[in-house]
Amino acid sequence: MVKRTISDKLAILADAAKYDASCASSGGQKRSSKDGKGLGSSGGSGICHAYAPDGRCISLLKILMTNFCIYDCAYCINRASSHVERARFSVEEVVSLTVEFYRRNYIEGLFLSSGIIRSPDDTMADMVRIARTLRQQENFRGYIHLKTIPDAAPELIDEAGKWADRLSINVELPTDKGLSDYAPEKSAQQIRTAMAEVRNRREAAKERSHKGRRAGRFAPAGQSTQMIVGADAAHDGDILHSASRLYSGYHLSRVYYSAFSPIPDASKLLPLKRPPLMREHRLYQADWLMRFYGFEAGEIAPPSGMLDLEVDPKMAWALAHREQFPVDVNRAPRELLLRVPGFGTRSVERILAARKHGTLRYETLVKIGCVMKHARPFITLPGWTARSLDAQDLRARFAPPPEQLSLF
CATH class of the missing domain: 3.20.20.70 (Aldolase class I)
Known part of the structure; x- marks a missing residue:
């Protein structure tokens, strides 16, 4: 040995x-x-x-x-x-x-x-x-x-x-x-x-x-x-x-x-x-x-059993459930806010805290730190109304070209 x-x-x-x-x-x-x-x-x-x-x-x-x-x-x-x-x-x-x-x-x-x-x-x-x-x-x-x-x-x-x-x-x-x-x-x-x-x-x-x-x-x-x-x-x-x-x-x-x-x-x-x-x-x-x-x-998990590799699971769920959106940021409960793409757990807590002091506007969400690029198609509030886009249009917007697919 x-x-x-x-x-x-x-x-x-x-x-x-x-x-x-x-x-x-x-x-x-x-x-x-x-x-x-x-x-x-x-x-x-x-x-x-x-x-x-x-x-x-x-x-x-x-x-x-x-x-x-x-x-x-x-x-x-x-x-x-x-x-x-x-x-x-x-x-x-x-x-x-x-x-x-x-x-x-x-x-x-x-x-x-x-x-x-x-x-x-x-x-x-x-x-x-x-x-x-x-x-x-x-x-x-x-x-x-x-x-x-x-x-x-x-x-x-x-x-x-x-x-x-x-x-x-x-x-x-x-x-x-x-x-x-x-x-x-x-x-x-x-x-x-x-x-x-x-x-x-x-x-x-x-x-x-x-x-x-x-x-x-x-x-x-x-x-x-x-x-x-x-x-x-x-x-x-x-x-x-x-x-x-x-x-x-x-x-x-x-x-x-x-x-x-x-x-x-x-x-x-x-x-x-x-x-x-x-x-x-x-x-x-x-x-x-x-x-x-x-x-x-x-x-x-979708019916196929395999997660979408092109968009993250939260976005994939939102695209598959367009009937749940847009969400009224000033009235929606915490559980629904957590399902909005671009809203993290911390930003949702900040939204709930800020709502106690007045009506939230688009600019407020930017200051809070929400990822508005992802959130915009799924929310409504004074100063912003989501455009009526179908899931395919939104998927094309958020899914990167295959050559850009990366972990980072």
Whole structure:
């Protein structure tokens, strides 16, 4: 077996971790370092970047503990039958790397995942030992996100939540059939059971005893998951309905969507090329509409099951429901204002606040920060009446030429 240096392992296992999108670090509890005894108050540039809801960039050491794996999931580059270069960190090496990167002000936290070695319990036990050692022996006060293993014993997941800020359990694919076809060694029911355990443990941690005491902290930043997009035949509608059930059933903080990327020595079951990245982008936009704008999954996905790649989901919904418009900005309820293209959640709150002091005019919306280029065809108010344009005319106006289609 080739003896590898720490640098060699880091290059292999950081690259292997890039396929996991669910490494957001928002929502963790702040830990004071005023006593001068703790690590974790750095704010510099890092190895992997995640973004909090307030736009703050957070740097993470994002690695696998190992890319050896006893499972043979068809979509995974680290599956047992893959010929990728393998490496494995010891518990002590991950702890040392994390602390040293902190001391150099490179990172603000750790995102740790792993292939399955020996057994799910053995692997999870090592990951828990890493988090426990960082917290107890190194007094590490930075952010820790652990990718938990659903097959592991409940007591290991329970301890993982004691030391980590966030836990995540990947559902991998949007449908039970997809998981059964591409990862027969994994169980969709077992994944959901593990998610339910995390949800229940988090809820218990928030409750107070009859003496007013709370139970110990448990994953205060919640749990998240990831679905691979484009590896199986699932439509966007299937993906959105699955995400909706996960949010409501397991109180997830986030569902992440990762566009399938072709891998070496791929199974014949897999597609030969990746889906357009715009599809992943549209799913994130649709997810935002479900979480913050009051849309249901069934409203967003069209009859074809696939989201429109040329216009964003909110605009697509408005074009398909012209009978709902124009909206009277001075009278419409919050729920309807949120469905106007160009109106964000903040601008709607400002509209509602401003309406208490007088009639709003076109100029007021400009000052509030509404995107009037998108909103104009869908609203009416003093000083502005929307022109009667049909959906095709509007679509031609807002859909960019194919050569300009971009994520940005």
